Amino acid sequence: MNILLITEQREGKWNKTSLEALAAAQQIAAEAKGHLSGLVIGKGVATLADELAASKLEEVLLVEHDLLGAYTPDGFTLALAQAIAQVKPDLVLLPHTYQVRDFAPKLAAALGKGMIGDCVGYRYENGKLVFVRQMFQGKTAADVVFEGAPPWFATFQAGAFRGDLVARGASKAPVKSLAVELKPEQIRTKPLELFREAKLAVDLTQAPILVAIGRGIKAPENIPIAEKLAQAIGGELAASRPICDEGWLPMDRQIGSSGQTVAPKLYLALGISGAIQHVVGMKGSRTIVAINKDQNAPIFEVADYGIVGDLFEIVPALTEELEKTKSA
Amino acid sequence: MKIVVCIKQVPAKDAPLVIVEGGWIRESDIGFEMNEPDSFALEEALRLKEKHTGEVIAVSMGPERVKQTVKEALAKGADRGIHVAEDKAHGLDPLGVAKSLAAAIEREEPDLILTGLQSDDHGFGQTGVLLAELLGLPHATLIMQIEVQGQGLRVKRELEAGWFQWVELPLPAVLTIQSGINKVRYATLKGIMAAKKKEITAIPRESLGVTHEPTQRIERIYVPAKTKKTEFLDGTPKEAAAKLVEKLKHEARVL
Numbered sequence: 001m002n003i004l005l006i007t008e009q010r011e012g013k014w015n016k017t018s019l020e021a022l023a024a025a026q027q028i029a030a031e032a033k034g035h036l037s038g039l040v041i042g043k044g045v046a047t048l049a050d051e052l053a054a055s056k057l058e059e060v061l062l063v064e065h066d067l068l069g070a071y072t073p074d075g076f077t078l079a080l081a082q083a084i085a086q087v088k089p090d091l092v093l094l095p096h097t098y099q100v101r102d103f104a105p106k107l108a109a110a111l112g113k114g115m116i117g118d119c120v121g122y123r124y125e126n127g128k129l130v131f132v133r134q135m136f137q138g139k140t141a142a143d144v145v146f147e148g149a150p151p152w153f154a155t156f157q158a159g160a161f162r163g164d165l166v167a168r169g170a171s172k173a174p175v176k177s178l179a180v181e182l183k184p185e186q187i188r189t190k191p192l193e194l195f196r197e198a199k200l201a202v203d204l205t206q207a208p209i210l211v212a213i214g215r216g217i218k219a220p221e222n223i224p225i226a227e228k229l230a231q232a233i234g235g236e237l238a239a240s241r242p243i244c245d246e247g248w249l250p251m252d253r254q255i256g257s258s259g260q261t262v263a264p265k266l267y268l269a270l271g272i273s274g275a276i277q278h279v280v281g282m283k284g285s286r287t288i289v290a291i292n293k294d295q296n297a298p299i300f301e302v303a304d305y306g307i308v309g310d311l312f313e314i315v316p317a318l319t320e321e322l323e324k325t326k327s328a
Numbered sequence: 329m330k331i332v333v334c335i336k337q338v339p340a341k342d343a344p345l346v347i348v349e350g351g352w353i354r355e356s357d358i359g360f361e362m363n364e365p366d367s368f369a370l371e372e373a374l375r376l377k378e379k380h381t382g383e384v385i386a387v388s389m390g391p392e393r394v395k396q397t398v399k400e401a402l403a404k405g406a407d408r409g410i411h412v413a414e415d416k417a418h419g420l421d422p423l424g425v426a427k428s429l430a431a432a433i434e435r436e437e438p439d440l441i442l443t444g445l446q447s448d449d450h451g452f453g454q455t456g457v458l459l460a461e462l463l464g465l466p467h468a469t470l471i472m473q474i475e476v477q478g479q480g481l482r483v484k485r486e487l488e489a490g491w492f493q494w495v496e497l498p499l500p501a502v503l504t505i506q507s508g509i510n511k512v513r514y515a516t517l518k519g520i521m522a523a524k525k526k527e528i529t530a531i532p533r534e535s536l537g538v539t540h541e542p543t544q545r546i547e548r549i550y551v552p553a554k555t556k557k558t559e560f561l562d563g564t565p566k567e568a569a570a571k572l573v574e575k576l577k578h579e580a581r582v583l
Contacts, residue, residue, distance in 0.1 A: 015488075073457075073460075073466075073467060073468075074466065077461075097488065098469075098470060098486070098487055098488050099487075101453055101457070101469060101470075102457065102467075102468075102469045102470075103457070105422065105454035105457040105458050105461070106457050106458070106460065106461040106467075108423075108543075109423060109426070109458050109461045109462065110461055113543055114421055114422065114423050114542075114543020114544045115422070115454065115543075116544050117422075117452060117453060117454060118451065118453065130547065133451075134451065134552070135449065135450055135451060135549055136339070136345060136353075136448070136449055136451075137448055137451070138552075139345055139551075140345065140347065140353075140549045140550060140551060140552065141549065141550055141551070141552035142351060142546050142547075142548070142549045142550075143546070143547040143548050143549075143550075144544055144545065144546050144547065145544065145545055145547055146543065146544050147421075147541070147542045147543055147544055147545050148541055148542070148543055152543075188466035188497060188498060189466050189467075189468060189495050189496065189497040190495065190496040190497070191493060191494075191495050192493060192494040192495065192496070193493070193494075194487065194491050194492070194493050195491070195492055195493070196490050196491055196492070197490065197492065209582070233583070241507065241508065242507075242508075244508070245507060245508030251490075252490075257488065258486060258488070258506075259490070260489070260490075261489075265582045266576065266580070266582040266583070276451075286580075286582065287576070287580040287582045288556075289572065289576070290558075294342070295560075298552075300554075300558050301552060301554055301556070301558075302556055303556065303558045304556060304558065304559065304580065305558065305559050305560075305561060305572060305575055305576075305580075306558045306559070306560045306561070307560070307561050307562075307568045307569075307572065308560065308562075309565060309568065310565070313565040314565045314568060314569060316565075317565040317566045317568070317569035318569040318572060318573070320566075320569070321566075321569045321570050321572075321573045322573060322583075325573060325577075
């Protein structure tokens with residue numbers, strides 16, 4: 001099986017999900033006795049290709065063009081379709097980043113193929129690959145298989161594999177440049193500068209304890225209940241995306257794929273169901289406590305301690321208990 | 329501006345899910361609602377129409393029940409609806425879904441197509457991008473702001489970790505809308521009354537002439553195995569709280 005891993009970089013730095021996808025690709029290649037190629041795409045990215053060549057793979061492919069300096073879905077799709085025509089992989093793997101979500105389905109469809117996106121794992125059974133992804137906001141998992149002729153496309157969710165488990169090669173893999181043709185008029189979107197909104201007022205990544213609220217808090221008038229707990233336990237207040245979308249807490253309090261990724265020693269999730277987009281931002285926490293009325297909420301999949309019940313009763317009781325032990 | 333907005337109907341957020349054969353859930357006894365990410369796309373379409381005039385067409389695929397969600401879109405202000413009738417829509421792969429929707433949308437020749445970023449049931453997150461490829465249109469995803477600029481658009485894309493980017497693109501185009509871009513409106517009584525006179529065109533999916541070989545198949549769905557063993561603390565709120573503090577202090581040692 002020929003496996004092609006397409007990595008992602010921005011301004012000469014790896015997106016760390018690339019390394020996680022590389023670890024996954026190496027494992028699949030080992031199990032399926034496959035031939036693994038890693039691809040670096042951009043402009044002036046030869047140094048990264050050289051760096052990638054130190055890891056355990058058969059070859060590194062370098063796709064460079066003046067029109068690939070800034071990411072565009074048209075430019076990347078056209079260039080990668082040409083690279084795939086030259087390399088003829090059976091399986092194309094990518095990290096499930098925002099950028100990949102923007103072009104990978106288009107790339108697969110341009111070749112008349114399908115993509116299994118946002119996979120959290122895989123199994124290699126009887127010579128066949130089965131991909132595991134989540135459905136219903138993480139409430140169920142699904143085993144998905146490819147149908148029809150290769151190439152097949154799959155992407156791996158951030159955090160699904162460990163980037164620090166990337167194997168180094170015994171010797172350096174060869175780096176091969178692939179020529180691609182692109183014309184400016186083929187690129188229909190014009191990307192402008194990247195920017196950040198207002199500077200982050202709080203850096204939640206540095207907080208040892210976080211008290212995070214979700215939809216279960218129901219109304220902004222109820223937020224003081226969580227604030228009191230945060231105060232009693234010495235933590236910062238955080239939230240899942242819907243709370244920040246509603247404007248109940250500022251965006252810089254948001255944990256998850258579109259917010260901050262945190263790993264405090266203690267994370268309390270109050271009324272958070274545990275949608276994938278939230279969990280990827282906090283599952284590295286040392287100890288996770290979930291309080292939720294629904295005992296089947298996916299947040300309990302990652303929780304060390306759980307209380308099933310009404311947060312409006314449990315949280316004040318917890319605050320009181322903490323204050324009592326503090327003063328004792 | 330003629331805007332098509334794609335809306336999916338999904339199981340209600342708190343619906344108890346019972347897994348059945350064929351990679352799906354039991355549909356009897358549960359409620360359905362408009363996929364929340366799509367409701368942001370609908371709202372954005374309505375706002376664009378109010379600012380720049382035009383027409384909003386709500387498109388949904390699925391069994392008879394999805395008409396209710398199209399009606400909801402009409403009550404909120406969409407001008408008309410298209411129901412791509414397909415009882416087994418949940419069994420289609422992302423490319424099959426997109427090919428069907430593309431065939432239904434193409435004949436409308438819209439200036440702009442909007443979708444939510446993903447669905448709360450399958451969560452493929454591919455429909456908008458696939459529509460762009462199939463219809464030969466430029467696209468941008470995870471949009472947080474839309475400005476009409478001359479003959480085209482200037483849109484704000486959300487990237488990871490708090491980064492954003494403005495992108496310019498010509499019309500016609502496809503945009504997938506990020507959740508939270510706007511505050512979604514409720515249907516008014518007047519809107520609900522007006523919706524009764526609005527048209528929903530039913531198009532059986534098989535009449536669209538779409539040929540498609542599935543590219544992937546869901547073998548089964550199941551409740552995921554736990555990665556961590558959760559210790560559940562019970563009792564009254566007061567008892568559970570006391571147990572938790574005890575555990576955090578002496579077992580996890582994080583307090």
